[in-house]
Amino acid sequence: MRSFSFTKMHGLGNSYIYVDLFRETLPEEELPAIARSVADVHTGIGSDGLILICPSEKAPVKMRIFNSDGSEGKNCGNGLRCVAKYAYEHGIVRDRTFLIETLSGLVEARVAVADGEVTSVTVDMGEPRLKRSAIPMVGPKAERVVAEPFAIAGGEYEITAVSMGNPHVIFYVDDIQKAPVTTLGPLVEKDPRFPEGVNVEFVEVVNERELHFRVWERGSGVTQACGTGACAAVVASVLNGKTARGEETVVHLAGGDLTIVWGHDGRVRMTGPAETVCTGVYYYRGGRNG
Numbered sequence: 154m155r156s157f158s159f160t161k162m163h164g165l166g167n168s169y170i171y172v173d174l175f176r177e178t179l180p181e182e183e184l185p186a187i188a189r190s191v192a193d194v195h196t197g198i199g200s201d202g203l204i205l206i207c208p209s210e211k212a213p214v215k216m217r218i219f220n221s222d223g224s225e226g227k228n229c230g231n232g233l234r235c236v237a238k239y240a241y242e243h244g245i246v247r248d249r250t251f252l253i254e255t256l257s258g259l260v261e262a263r264v265a266v267a268d269g270e271v272t273s274v275t276v277d278m279g280e281p282r283l284k285r286s287a288i289p290m291v292g293p294k295a296e297r298v299v300a301e302p303f304a305i306a307g308g309e310y311e312i313t314a315v316s317m318g319n320p321h322v323i324f325y326v327d328d329i330q331k332a333p334v335t336t337l338g339p340l341v342e343k344d345p346r347f348p349e350g351v352n353v354e355f356v357e358v359v360n361e362r363e364l365h366f367r368v369w370e371r372g373s374g375v376t377q378a379c380g381t382g383a384c385a386a387v388v389a390s391v392l393n394g395k396t397a398r399g400e401e402t403v404v405h406l407a408g409g410d411l412t413i414v415w416g417h418d419g420r421v422r423m424t425g426p427a428e429t430v431c432t433g434v435y436y437y438r439g440g441r442n443g
């Protein structure tokens with residue numbers, strides 16, 4: 154058997170198994186299988202996937218994220234807050250504001266600290282990418298996808314698409330409790346109009362400052378929260394005239410609240426908690442199938 158040390162962390166119930174690659178080594182070709190293995194609630198630890206905390210040449214620390222089906226994502230908002238907490242509390246960084254490298258670029262994290270513990274994290278998630286080709290979604294490359302008609306499974310809907318370094322599509326609903334998360338979510342995730350798949354968000358507008366939010370994540374299915382998805386929902390809501398640019402919006406996710414602002418400088422900033430659940434040693438057999 155092989156083994157590695159891990160920390161389980163979550164941001165609003167969006168949980169990942171974090172492995173510190175400053176101290177551990179994992180074989181690159183086995184990462185998808187390890188992600189599937191640790192995520193399994195019966196035979197593994199149970200999580201929405203795997204996050205690697207890695208050395209970087211561009212920043213003090215780098216995040217890589219694998220969904221529970223083993224696919225690699227390019228960004229993860231809840232993961233970034235947890236990586237920031239881990240990096241600060243484990244002395245990887247000493248400053249309270251620092252850069253984190255992701256597969257979609259560099260972001261800046263700022264930790265709030267009480268008694269040596271990180272209590273909340275603000276991440277400058279950068280500028281949303283709105284061109285269709287950047288989502289990516291098939292169709293006229295340079296156009297935005299805002300309140301665009303979208304037919305699927307016999308139904309007619311309107312969608313808004315936003316990339317926060319990873320792809321998101323937003324559906325507005327009248328009642329979040331009745332959102333078709335588990336029925337429409339998996340169909341839209343794998344719809345060929347999204348060549349790289351897509352994270353699917355359902356949003357009920359409460360008022361100009363508040364949104365209810367549920368998600369079907371690409372590669373992981375229903376999760377309690379999606380940080381990049383909540384940022385995309387705020388951007389979509391500004392584009393659709395439902396909330397105001399430059400104002401803080403509170404997004405109510407299944408696992409709790411995030412405060413998000415799409416600033417007049419073009420950047421999206423997200424503030425929320427990050428929690429450590431437990432640490433341990435994980436035993437696995439190795440190989441591409443775990």
Ligand SMILES: N[C@@H](CCC[C@H](N)C(=O)O)C(=O)O
Pocket residue numbers: 167218220225226227228229230231232319320352370371372373376378379380381382
């Ligand atoms: N939970 C995340 C997003 C994780 C990656 C996503 N499923 C993808 O494949 O793009 C978040 O908090 O942003």
